[in-house]
Amino acid sequence: xxxxxxxxxxxxxxxxxxxxxxxxxxxxxxxxxxxxxxxxxxxxxxxxxxxxxxxxxxxxxxxxxxxxxxxxxxxxxxxxxxxxxxxxxxxxxxxxxxxxxxxxxxxxxxxxxxxxxxxxxxxx
Amino acid sequence: xxxxxxxxxxxxxxxxxxxxxxxxxxxxxxxxxxxxxxxxxxxxxxxxxxxxxxxxxxxxxxxxxxxxxxxxxxxxxxxxxxxxxxxxxxxxxxxxxxxxxxxxxxxxxxxxxxxx
Numbered sequence: 102x103x104x105x106x107x108x109x110x111x112x113x114x115x116x117x118x119x120x121x122x123x124x125x126x127x128x129x130x131x132x133x134x135x136x137x138x139x140x141x142x143x144x145x146x147x148x149x150x151x152x153x154x155x156x157x158x159x160x161x162x163x164x165x166x167x168x169x170x171x172x173x174x175x176x177x178x179x180x181x182x183x184x185x186x187x188x189x190x191x192x193x194x195x196x197x198x199x200x201x202x203x204x205x206x207x208x209x210x211x212x213x214x215x216x217x218x219x220x221x222x223x224x225x
Numbered sequence: 226x227x228x229x230x231x232x233x234x235x236x237x238x239x240x241x242x243x244x245x246x247x248x249x250x251x252x253x254x255x256x257x258x259x260x261x262x263x264x265x266x267x268x269x270x271x272x273x274x275x276x277x278x279x280x281x282x283x284x285x286x287x288x289x290x291x292x293x294x295x296x297x298x299x300x301x302x303x304x305x306x307x308x309x310x311x312x313x314x315x316x317x318x319x320x321x322x323x324x325x326x327x328x329x330x331x332x333x334x335x336x337x338x339x340x341x
Contacts, residue, residue, distance in 0.1 A: 195281025210281035215267030
């Protein structure tokens with residue numbers, strides 16, 4: 102089965118550091134994404150990890166441990182505009198049915214399996 | 226660089242009706258995926274298109290169908306609408322290299338569908 106768990110809600114104050122954890126159990130793994138989604142808007146890409154370790158990008162960092170099925174997103178120097186939902190997503194391979202179209206073979210694509218998201222509220 | 230655009234932004238339909246949602250991919254992208262996001266939930270994968278063919282499908286019934294056109298734009302069609310189909314429908318485009326993603330998924334702002 103596919104299961105991605107992250108906390109439902111978190112609160113923090115401006116200037117602080119917050120860590121949002123994500124654990125996953127999926128049938129395939131092509132990498133792990135973090136997206137930010139403000140209310141009523143599209144998810145926007147934050148980070149991508151495919152190998153173990155830390156990826157740093159400005160105020161945001163993301164960590165991955167494939168053996169533990171674990172990732173976290175670290176947000177530093179929090180600002181009010183960071184109040185949003187943070188979505189953890191595992192990239193998992195898909196396949197087409199090749200039974201009727203053997204000449205196409207298994208043209209595998211990729212799907213993002215999302216957690217329910219963590220709503221972060223930043224207060225002054 | 227033009228981002229992913231979706232139309233319409235909002236739609237109200239009656240149970241049993243059919244709906245078509247549209248998406249224009251980001252320039253340079255060759256793959257389009259559709260996701261359904263219920264309130265307070267993460268997006269759920271519906272299907273993905275590459276080279277105008279469906280190359281992956283989530284756990285959605287056949288009344289959810291799609292198309293990808295030569296210009297990489299796409300449609301999502303839903304027949305026999307049910308109340309539970311009320312959700313935000315997100316289109317995402319990316320660059321697929323045949324065996325791996327060449328870019329993260331870029332999402333449009335979505336179409337808010339309400340079924341009454």
